[in-house]
Amino acid sequence: MKAGSNLEKVLTAGYFAATGELGPPQSADTAVIEKKAGYLKGNVDAVNITDNQTAVVRMSSMCVAVMLLRLGLEPTMQMTCRDRNRLAIQSDLLGAAALGIKNLLCLTGDHQVFGNHPTAKNVFDLDSMQLLSMVKGLRDDKRFQCGDEVKGTEPRFFIGAAANPFADPFDFRPYRLAKKVKAGADFIQTQIVFNVPKFREFMKRVVDLGAHEQCYILAGVAPIKSFGAARYMATKVPGMDVPDEIVQRMKATPKEKQAAEGIEVCAEVIQQVREIPGVAGVHIMAIEWEESVAEITSKAGLLPRPVV
Amino acid sequence: MIIAEQKPLDEIKSMIADYQKVLILGCGTCVTISFAGGEKEVGTLASALRMSTRLAGQNKEFIEATVQRQCEYEFNEEVADLVKEADVVLSLACGIGVQTMNEQFPEKLTLPGLNTTFLGQPVEQGVWAERCQACGDCVLYTTGGICPIARCSKSLLNGPCGGSQGGKCEINPEVECAWQLIYDRLQALGRLDLMMEVIPAKDWSTSRDGGPRKIVREDLRLTIAEEKQS
Numbered sequence: 001m002k003a004g005s006n007l008e009k010v011l012t013a014g015y016f017a018a019t020g021e022l023g024p025p026q027s028a029d030t031a032v033i034e035k036k037a038g039y040l041k042g043n044v045d046a047v048n049i050t051d052n053q054t055a056v057v058r059m060s061s062m063c064v065a066v067m068l069l070r071l072g073l074e075p076t077m078q079m080t081c082r083d084r085n086r087l088a089i090q091s092d093l094l095g096a097a098a099l100g101i102k103n104l105l106c107l108t109g110d111h112q113v114f115g116n117h118p119t120a121k122n123v124f125d126l127d128s129m130q131l132l133s134m135v136k137g138l139r140d141d142k143r144f145q146c147g148d149e150v151k152g153t154e155p156r157f158f159i160g161a162a163a164n165p166f167a168d169p170f171d172f173r174p175y176r177l178a179k180k181v182k183a184g185a186d187f188i189q190t191q192i193v194f195n196v197p198k199f200r201e202f203m204k205r206v207v208d209l210g211a212h213e214q215c216y217i218l219a220g221v222a223p224i225k226s227f228g229a230a231r232y233m234a235t236k237v238p239g240m241d242v243p244d245e246i247v248q249r250m251k252a253t254p255k256e257k258q259a260a261e262g263i264e265v266c267a268e269v270i271q272q273v274r275e276i277p278g279v280a281g282v283h284i285m286a287i288e289w290e291e292s293v294a295e296i297t298s299k300a301g302l303l304p305r306p307v308v
Numbered sequence: 309m310i311i312a313e314q315k316p317l318d319e320i321k322s323m324i325a326d327y328q329k330v331l332i333l334g335c336g337t338c339v340t341i342s343f344a345g346g347e348k349e350v351g352t353l354a355s356a357l358r359m360s361t362r363l364a365g366q367n368k369e370f371i372e373a374t375v376q377r378q379c380e381y382e383f384n385e386e387v388a389d390l391v392k393e394a395d396v397v398l399s400l401a402c403g404i405g406v407q408t409m410n411e412q413f414p415e416k417l418t419l420p421g422l423n424t425t426f427l428g429q430p431v432e433q434g435v436w437a438e439r440c441q442a443c444g445d446c447v448l449y450t451t452g453g454i455c456p457i458a459r460c461s462k463s464l465l466n467g468p469c470g471g472s473q474g475g476k477c478e479i480n481p482e483v484e485c486a487w488q489l490i491y492d493r494l495q496a497l498g499r500l501d502l503m504m505e506v507i508p509a510k511d512w513s514t515s516r517d518g519g520p521r522k523i524v525r526e527d528l529r530l531t532i533a534e535e536k537q538s
Contacts, residue, residue, distance in 0.1 A: 111471070113479045124462045127469075129466035163470075164470030167470045175503070238471050
């Protein structure tokens with residue numbers, strides 16, 4: 001065991017993992033976190049807490065992660081390189097480990113032009129690859145990034161990274177995933193998969209590289225709430241690949257039944273990716289629709305979650 | 309070269325509001341080539357300021373001059389008399405020229421008429437693009453001659469990130485993804501192996517992060533005796 005988190009135990013025991021996601025509020029409100037946590041509890045093995053997602057200021061990932069621990073859920077803290085340099089990140093990681101956080105997802109971070117502070121100065125002292133190396137170094141070598149020894153308890157995380165099979169250049173994406181494993185990733189969570197054939201091709205190449213044997217790969221999935229949302233994701237979100245077939249399927253569904261259809265599509269995608277060699281679980285990103293997770297996991301046959 | 313562009317006229321007018329006699333001083337090097345602060349732009353700006361200040365009922369005088377390189381004392385010496393005569397200097401050089409003037413003529417304030425924007429290249433007539441961030445530790449030998457520090461929106465050393473689509477950067481479809489360019493170039497050169505290595509965290513101390521930078525070349529410095537002679 002590298003960190004001994006529930007997610008790590010579920011994966012190493014050979015179960016098909018299911019993780020969820022919780023977006024912190026743009027306020028100091030705790031009630032909304034408790035409400036969202038209630039929708040996720042018992043339905044997933046760990047819950048990602050986003051770090052100022054889309055560069056919009058939100059409650060700190062670490063603080064919300066601690067709240068989740070208190071509520072009896074396992075958090076996966078997300079850490080981006082956009083807002084913190086190597087000093088701030090390492091200091092936060094010492095604190096996060098001390099407070100009982102055991103999963104960490106290392107990301108580059110969306111550029112600040114997308115968010116609500118586009119005039120901010122960005123950091124990007126490290127990139128996601130270098131962040132992975134640093135987190136692994138802290139855990140396995142007991143060394144800070146500068147080389148100094150961690151005297152005392154080292155921060156131990158089950159280390160995650162992201163991969164986008166649908167970004168360009170497609171041919172390089174499997175190699176980039178392998179690079180992240182080399183840098184320190186124990187598990188990978190992918191961009192949302194709607195285009196299953198393309199994802200299958202990506203996974204074939206990942207398996208050919210043998211990367212799936214050195215890490216656990218969780219396919220990202222998400223429910224689409226409406227035809228409008230499907231069309232928006234298909235045309236407006238960079239790095240997202242929504243096949244026309246799904247857009248049309250949502251369009252053909254009466255408006256009042258579109259949400260249910262979106263959940264159905266998500267459950268189907270889960271069943272399809274589960275059959276792809278090298279896929280060790282799913283990461284369900286039902287942001288601002290956390291209440292759908294129980295139904296998705298139930299329909300996809302992922303319940304009850306294993307107790308390890 | 310250094311690329312700059314002229315500040316908005318209203319900003320310039322408010323900067324010179326309290327002064328009567330203004331020396332507009334161009335620079336004959338980088339900003340001349342980027343059509344921002346050469347002799348021609350000095351003339352155009354002077355005409356525009358004369359017209360608009362006259363319309364506003366102000367009685368200001370504008371003197372025009374351009375030196376070869378405003379970042380060097382010896383070239384600026386040529387306009388020492390004009391500087392003395394003026395109430396203020398409005399420089400159309402880059403930020404280096406503006407600061408050189410302020411150091412060289414401390415009794416007179418030199419104002420910036422341009423925004424110094426980046427180190428770049430004229431990619432076509434009327435278009436300039438950033439190419440270097442002067443990070444002080446060149447990595448171009450590992451990236452097929454394309455700079456990820458200056459040209460990747462996140463200055464990633466292990467790109468491309470998940471926002472690269474169709475050769476474009478996630479921040480704007482007008483921006484090329486530097487890492488797609490690097491990938492294509494390394495592939496053409498048969499050197500994709502360079503992208504398979506994890507590039508370690510960069511030492512930013514050679515960049516601005518290490519504080520204001522300075523180079524001292526002892527082999528080129530004049531001895532005290534030589535300084536006296538010159």
